[in-house]
Amino acid sequence: xxxxxxxxxxxxxxxxxxxxxxKPIELGEIxxxxxxxxxxxxxxxxxxxxxxxxxxxxxxASGLTIEEKWExxxxxxxxxxxxxxxxxxxxAQMKKDDNTILVxxxxxxxxxxxxxxxxxxxxxxxxxxxxxxxxxxxxGSKDLGIKVHINGVEALSHHVLVAATTGRGKxxxxxxxxxxxxxKDYCGILVxxxxxxxxxxxxxxxxxxxxxxxxxxxxxxxxxxxxxIDVKTIKPDDLFGVxxxxxxxxxxxxxxxxxxxxxxxLEIARDKECIFEKEGVHPGSLSxxxxxxxxxxxxxFEDGNFACDNEVFDISGGEKTIDDVCRLLSTGKxxxxxxxxxxxxxxxxxxxxxxxxxxxxxxxxxAENRLKEFPVVSIVIEEAPRVLAENKINEANNxxxxxxxxxxxxxxxxxxxxxxxxxxxKEIMANMNTKVIFGNELAVExxxxxxxxxxxxxxxxxxxxxxxxxxxxxxxIFTNFAIPVKVPLIDxxxxxxxxxxxxxxxxx
Amino acid sequence: MRIxxxxxxxxAIEELIRTASTDAGRPHFEDPRYKSKEFDAANLRPVExxxxxxxxxxxxxxxxxxxxNFAIAAHRVYYxxxxxxxxxxxxxxxxxxxxxLTVSKPSSGGINYDTTVYCEGEDAxxxxxxKEDVVFDSFDKTMTSGxxxxxxxxxxxxxxxxxxxxxxxxIAQGEDADIIVRDGSLQTIKTNESKYANAAAAACAQKKIxxxxxxxxxxxxxxxxxxxxxTIKNIADNNGFADKSWFYENIVEINHxxxxxxxxxxxxxxxSDYVFRVEISKKSLEHAKAADVISALAVNAxxxxxxxxxxxxxxxxxxGRVPNDEADYNRIKTMAAASAKGAxxxxxxxxxxxxxxxxxxxx
Numbered sequence: 001x002x003x004x005x006x007x008x009x010x011x012x013x014x015x016x017x018x019x020x021x022x023k024p025i026e027l028g029e030i031x032x033x034x035x036x037x038x039x040x041x042x043x044x045x046x047x048x049x050x051x052x053x054x055x056x057x058x059x060x061a062s063g064l065t066i067e068e069k070w071e072x073x074x075x076x077x078x079x080x081x082x083x084x085x086x087x088x089x090x091x092a093q094m095k096k097d098d099n100t101i102l103v104x105x106x107x108x109x110x111x112x113x114x115x116x117x118x119x120x121x122x123x124x125x126x127x128x129x130x131x132x133x134x135x136x137x138x139x140g141s142k143d144l145g146i147k148v149h150i151n152g153v154e155a156l157s158h159h160v161l162v163a164a165t166t167g168r169g170k171x172x173x174x175x176x177x178x179x180x181x182x183x184k185d186y187c188g189i190l191v192x193x194x195x196x197x198x199x200x201x202x203x204x205x206x207x208x209x210x211x212x213x214x215x216x217x218x219x220x221x222x223x224x225x226x227x228x229i230d231v232k233t234i235k236p237d238d239l240f241g242v243x244x245x246x247x248x249x250x251x252x253x254x255x256x257x258x259x260x261x262x263x264x265x266l267e268i269a270r271d272k273e274c275i276f277e278k279e280g281v282h283p284g285s286l287s288x289x290x291x292x293x294x295x296x297x298x299x300x301f302e303d304g305n306f307a308c309d310n311e312v313f314d315i316s317g318g319e320k321t322i323d324d325v326c327r328l329l330s331t332g333k334x335x336x337x338x339x340x341x342x343x344x345x346x347x348x349x350x351x352x353x354x355x356x357x358x359x360x361x362x363x364x365x366x367a368e369n370r371l372k373e374f375p376v377v378s379i380v381i382e383e384a385p386r387v388l389a390e391n392k393i394n395e396a397n398n399x400x401x402x403x404x405x406x407x408x409x410x411x412x413x414x415x416x417x418x419x420x421x422x423x424x425x426k427e428i429m430a431n432m433n434t435k436v437i438f439g440n441e442l443a444v445e446x447x448x449x450x451x452x453x454x455x456x457x458x459x460x461x462x463x464x465x466x467x468x469x470x471x472x473x474x475x476x477i478f479t480n481f482a483i484p485v486k487v488p489l490i491d492x493x494x495x496x497x498x499x500x501x502x503x504x505x506x507x508x
Numbered sequence: 509m510r511i512x513x514x515x516x517x518x519x520a521i522e523e524l525i526r527t528a529s530t531d532a533g534r535p536h537f538e539d540p541r542y543k544s545k546e547f548d549a550a551n552l553r554p555v556e557x558x559x560x561x562x563x564x565x566x567x568x569x570x571x572x573x574x575x576x577n578f579a580i581a582a583h584r585v586y587y588x589x590x591x592x593x594x595x596x597x598x599x600x601x602x603x604x605x606x607x608x609l610t611v612s613k614p615s616s617g618g619i620n621y622d623t624t625v626y627c628e629g630e631d632a633x634x635x636x637x638x639k640e641d642v643v644f645d646s647f648d649k650t651m652t653s654g655x656x657x658x659x660x661x662x663x664x665x666x667x668x669x670x671x672x673x674x675x676x677x678x679i680a681q682g683e684d685a686d687i688i689v690r691d692g693s694l695q696t697i698k699t700n701e702s703k704y705a706n707a708a709a710a711a712c713a714q715k716k717i718x719x720x721x722x723x724x725x726x727x728x729x730x731x732x733x734x735x736x737x738x739t740i741k742n743i744a745d746n747n748g749f750a751d752k753s754w755f756y757e758n759i760v761e762i763n764h765x766x767x768x769x770x771x772x773x774x775x776x777x778x779x780s781d782y783v784f785r786v787e788i789s790k791k792s793l794e795h796a797k798a799a800d801v802i803s804a805l806a807v808n809a810x811x812x813x814x815x816x817x818x819x820x821x822x823x824x825x826x827x828g829r830v831p832n833d834e835a836d837y838n839r840i841k842t843m844a845a846a847s848a849k850g851a852x853x854x855x856x857x858x859x860x861x862x863x864x865x866x867x868x869x870x871x
Contacts, residue, residue: 052826053813061812070779076593076811076819 005086005114007033012107013459015042017086017114018050021079025086026140028463028471028484030117033108039094040108041117041124043484044140045459046087053081089459091481092124099123101480122146125483132156132187133180134436134474135173135485141468143486153186154478155434156378157408162417163449164438169470170417173436174380175201175490178334183207188329189415191380192351196340199224204494213328215321216338217311227337228311228318229350231299232262238356239265240397242348242387243296248285255281266315269293270301296345310341312350326357332375348387348400355379355399355412362410376411379403384416389423404428422448434476439467455482524733532739533731535759543761544731552744553799555753555776559592560686560804563679564820566828569668570835571661572842573855577612579660582838583668585635585675586828589683590820592807600682601631603827604675607838610664612646619646621663634678637670641700650698666698673704676719680711687718687796687804691821694721694787695767702766709768709789718796719789721769722805722821726785740773741783751778753816755786755802774802776809780816 004023010016019025031042051058064070075082090104101124108114117124117139125137125148132152137144164170174191175198181187182205191198199214203223215227236257245253255276256264269290274283294300298309306315328335339347358377365371381387381400393401400414405428407413416432418424422444429452437453440446446464450457453475457464460482464473470489475482535544545551567585574580585604589596606627613622623642627633644651644663651658651666676688694709696702712719728736740756755774762769769787776784788801811819846852 057813064779064812064815068779070777070815072810073777073779073812073815074593074810075813076590076808077595077823081813 001113001115003113004031004116007108007110007112007114010087010107012104013089013456015088015090015107017042017088019047019084019086021083025084026142027466028138029140029142030091030137030484031088031114031139032117032121033112033114034096035109035112037096039096039121039124040090040104041092041094041121041481042088042108042114043091043463043482044086044088045463048085048087049082050085051082058082087459089456094121094124101126103480117144119146124480125149126480128478129153130184130186131180133177134483135176135472135487138471138484138486141471141486143488148474148483148485150434150474150476150478152181152184153376153411155476156187156189156415157376157411157413158433158477159404159408159413159431160378160415160434160436161384161421161429161432161449162415162436162438163419163421163440163445164417164436164472165419165440165442165445167469168438168440168467169472169487170436170438171195171197172470172490173438173472173487174198174415174417176487176493178202179205179490179493182211182334185211185332185375187375188332188377189334189380190325190329190351190354190377191334191336192339192347192382193336194339194342194347194382196338199336199338201490201494202334202336211333213325213333213335214338215325215335217341218338224338225321225324226318227321227339227350228314229321229353230317230319231265231306231308231313231315233319233322234265234313234349234353235356236264237397238349238353238399241352241395241399242345243292244395245289245292246285248282249289249292252276252281252285252289255279265293265299266301266306269299269306270304296343297349298343298346310343310346312342312346322353322357325354326361329354329358329377330361330374344386348381351379351381352399355403359399359403359407359410359412362412366410371411374411376413378413378415380415380417382417384414384418385420385423388416388418388425388428390425393425393428401428404431419445421445421452424448426452434474434478437464437467437473437475439469439471440464453482454479457482527732527734531732532734532742535736536729536731537760539764541762541764543763545758545760547739547743548758549743549747551756551758552747552749552754553757554749555755555774555806556799556803557807558800558803559807560800561589561591561596561684562687562689562804562808562818562820563587563589563598563683563685564689564691564818564824565672565675565679566691566821566824567668567672567675568825568829569665570830570832570838571664572607572835572838574661576660579610579664580842581608581610581661581664581668582606582830582835583608583665583671584828584830585668585671586824587675587679588820588823588827589685590808592804593810593819599684600678604632604635604671606632606636606667606671608642608664608667610660612660615645619657620644621646621658621660623664623667625667635671635674637667637674637700637704641670641703642667644699648699650701666701669698670701670704673701673708676708677704677711680708680715680717680719685717687720687801688712689720689722689805689818689821691724691825692721693723693767693785694719694769694789695764697766705766706768709791712789713791713794716795718792718801720792720801720805721787722818723785723787724817728785737773737783737785741775744775744783749775753778753780753806755798757798770798772798772802774805775816776802776806776818777816780809782816784817 005017005019029044033040093102093104128149128151130152131149134148137146214224216224236253256268260267274286387400454477470487565587569583572580587602589598608625610623625636646657696705759771768790772786774786808818846855
C-alpha cells in the first residue's frame with residue numbers, strides 16, 4: 001500500500017489528513033482509508049498549509065529569506081514541521097465481504113493510513129442496467145480510466161441538468177453521451193441543435209446508419225431529412241409555451257383555432273380585416289399576434305401568398321415530419337435537428353410541438369398500460385432558462401415545464417443545458433435528479449447547483465470552481481455518491497470507429 | 509498609573525544600561541571557585557562551519573496530581589541525532605517515558621521525600637536513577653527556596669533530571685556521535701546529581717565525544733551589575749563581529765567539583781539577535797577543540813524559525829515536553845483508576861488540602 005496521507009483529526013464530513021510530503025494530493029482527489037472490514041472512499045475538498053511553527057515566526061523567517069537573503073538558513077526537518085493539511089469527506093463505505101456500498105455512518109479509524117484510489121477499488125462504481133456513460137472516474141485531475149455509467153432509463157426519465165459555463169466541455173459531454181447511447185434502444189433522444197455541431201461527429205458511429213436521424217435544410221447535404229413542418233400541425237398550445245401573449249391576444253388565437261381548426265395560424269396571418277372584431281377580437285391585438293408570429297416564427301402572408309423566412313414552416317410539405325420524429329423517438333432512435341437557421345422561439349416551437357406530441361402519445365400508452373414497452377424519450381434543450389426560468393415556467397402550456405414536473409411518470413425527460421442554474425427555480429432544479437456539474441467560477445451559480453444536488457455538496461464550492469475543462473461532478477439520486485468524472489474527448493471515441501467503418505450516409 | 513505615564517521605570521532601566529555600557533567591569537561570580545577574567549576583545553573568535561554528528565538531549569515533566577504529602581508526575585526524556593543539518597535515525601530508543609510517585613515519609617525526626625519510579629518496558633530501565641539517589645530531606649538546600657520545606661512537585665522532577673544524565677551516558681556508550689548537547693548548564697546543583705553527571709562525562713570522554721551544554725537563559729552578571737551575555741555581545745559588536753558568528757572564551761576559570769566545564773558565550777549565526785552560554789566538559793577539551801564543537805553547533809543553528817539556536821535543541825525540547833493536555837488525560841485516568849478501586853475519597857481529600865486556588869482560578 002502506497003501511503004499518501006494519514007487521518008489525524010476532524011469530524012464527520014470534515015476529516016483532516018496530513019499529506020505525505022512527497023505524495024502531493026489534489027483538490028477533488030479520491031482516496032481510500034480501509035480497515036479489516038471496510039473501505040471508506042474519501043474525497044478531498046480543501047487543502048491548506050499546516051505547520052508546527054507559530055505564524056508570526058514563519059512570517060519573520062520569510063523576511064530573513066527574502067529581505068536579508070540568508071541562503072544557509074532553511075527549515076530543518078521541513079517535511080516534519082511544515083506540511084499540507086487535507087480536508088476530505090467520506091463519500092461511501094464498502095463492506096469488504098460482499099462489496100455492499102453504504103452511506104458512511106462512522107469515521108475511519110483515527111490515524112488510519114490513506115492511499116490513492118486504485119483499480120482494486122473499482123467496485124465502488126457499480127455496473128448499471130441500461131447503462132448511460134457519463135465519463136471516466138476522475139481523481140483530482142487524473143483520469144482513472146474506469147468508466148462511470150448510470151442507469152439510463154432512470155436518469156433520462158428523471159431529467160438531466162448539465163451545468164457549465166462556456167468552454168467547460170458541455171457539448172463534448174453531450175456528444176459522448178449520445179455516442180454511448182446511439183446503439184442502445186432503451187432511449188430515444190431529440191437534440192435541437194442550434195449550432196449544428198452534433199451530426200458530423202455522431203454519423204461516424206458504427207450504428208449511425210440505423211439509429212441516427214438528421215433533419216436539416218442545408219442545401220446539398222446528402223444523407224439528411226428535410227426539416228420542414230406543415231404549419232397545420234402547429235397547435236395554439238405549442239405556441240403559447242414559447243411565445244408570450246397577453247390575455248386578449250391569447251383569446252384572439254383561440255378564436256381562430258375554434259373557427260378554423262388546423263388552419264388557424266394561416267388564417268391569422270392572412271387576416272387583414274380582423275374578421276372577428278365584432279366578436280371581441282381587437283384589431284390591435286390581432287396585429288400584435290400577427291407581428292409576433294412573423295418576428296418569432298418567420299410566418300406571414302405577402303401579397304396574399306404564404307411566406308416563411310426560414311423554410312422550416314410550410315404549407316405544402318412536412319405534414320408528416322412531427323409524426324415521423326415521434327415514431328423514431330418512440331422506437332429508440334436518436335434525432336438531431338439542425339435549428340441553426342431558426343430564431344430562438346422558432347427552435348423552441350419545434351421542440352415544443354414534438355414534446356407535446358410525444359407526451360400525448362406516451363400518456364396514451366400509459367393509459368393502455370403499455371408504457372413499459374416503449375423506450376424513454378429525452379429532449380435536449382440548450383440554454384434551458386429560455387423555457388425553465390422563473391418567469392417562464394408558469395406561462396400557459398409551457399410543455400418543457402410540464403415535462404420537468406411530471407414527465408418522469410410518462411418516461412419523457414429533459415436534458416437541460418444551462419450556464420445559469422440560478423435562474424431556474426428550486427422546484428424545477430429539485431426535479432432534475434441527475435446533475436452534471438462542470439467548472440463554474442460564479443459563486444451564485446455554484447450555490448444554486450450545490451443547494452439542489454442529490455448529495456451533500458456543501459463543501460464542494462472550491463472543488464467545483466477548480467474543475468478544468470472536461471472535468472465534472474455527477475450528482476444523482478441514482479448514484480451512491482457524487483462521482484467525479486473526466487469526460488473523454490469525443491474525437492478520441494470517434495476515431496477508432498471512423499477507422500473501422502467508412503461513413504455511409506443515408507440518402508433520401 | 510502615573511509611574512508608567514512618567515516612564516519612571518524606563519528611565520531607571522535606561523540609566524542601568526548606560527552605566528553598564530560605559531563600565532562593564534568584569535564577569536562576576538560569587539563563588540570563589542570561579543575566577544573571572546578581564547573582558548578582552550582578543551578573546552573573540554570567529555566561528556567556522558564544520559558539520560559533525562550531534563545528539564541533543566532534553567526532557568520534560570508534568571505533575572499529574574499533587575498534595576502536600578505526595579506528587580505523581582509523568583516524565584519524558586528524548587534525544588535527536590543530526591549530522592550537520594541532516595536528521596539521522598537514532599540507534600537507541602530515543603524517547604523514554606516513565607511515571608514517578610514522590611511521598612513524604614518520616615525519617616530521624618524529620619521528613620524525607622521519597623520517589624519511586626514506575627515504567628513499562630525495558631527501554632526506560634537503563635535511564636532510571638537508583639532508588640536511594642531520589643530520597644531527599646524535605647529541607648534539602650539544593651531544592652528549597654528559603655527556610656521552608658521544599659515543594660514536593662519540584663522534588664518529583666529530580667528523577668527526570670537524573671534520567672537525562674543517564675541518557676547522555678547511554679548515548680555515549682551506544683551512539684555514533686561526535687558531540688552530545690544537553691539543554692542547560694553542565695553544572696550540577698541537586699544532591700546526588702554529580703554522580704550521574706560525572707558518569708555521563710566519563711562515558712563521553714571514553715568515547716572521545718564532546719559533552720556540551722547550551723543555556724537558553726542566563727542570570728550571569730558583571731561586577732558593575734550589567735548582564736554578562738549582552739555585555740559580551742556589545743564587545744563583539746564594537747570589535748568588528750556585529751555581522752558575524754563568533755564565540756568568546758576566557759570568561760572564567762572554574763574550579764568547582766560539580767562544574768567540570770569551560771564556559772563560552774557564542775553567537776551561532778550572523779542573523780541571530782541572541783547569544784548563548786555554551787559550556788564544554790573539561791574532559792572533552794582534552795581531545796576536542798572548543799572551536800570545532802561550537803562550529804558544529806553553528807552548522808545546526810541555521811533553522812529559519814530560530815537562527816542562531818541549535819535546531820536539535822528545538823526539536824528535543826518539543827519532543828521531550830509533556831504537554832498539559834497529556835497531563836490532564838493522565839490525571840483523569842488516575843482518578844478513574846482510583847475510583848474503580850474505591851480509593852477516590854482518600855485521594856480527593858489529599859488533593860483538596862492543596863488545591864483551593866484551583867477553585868479560585870475557576871471563578
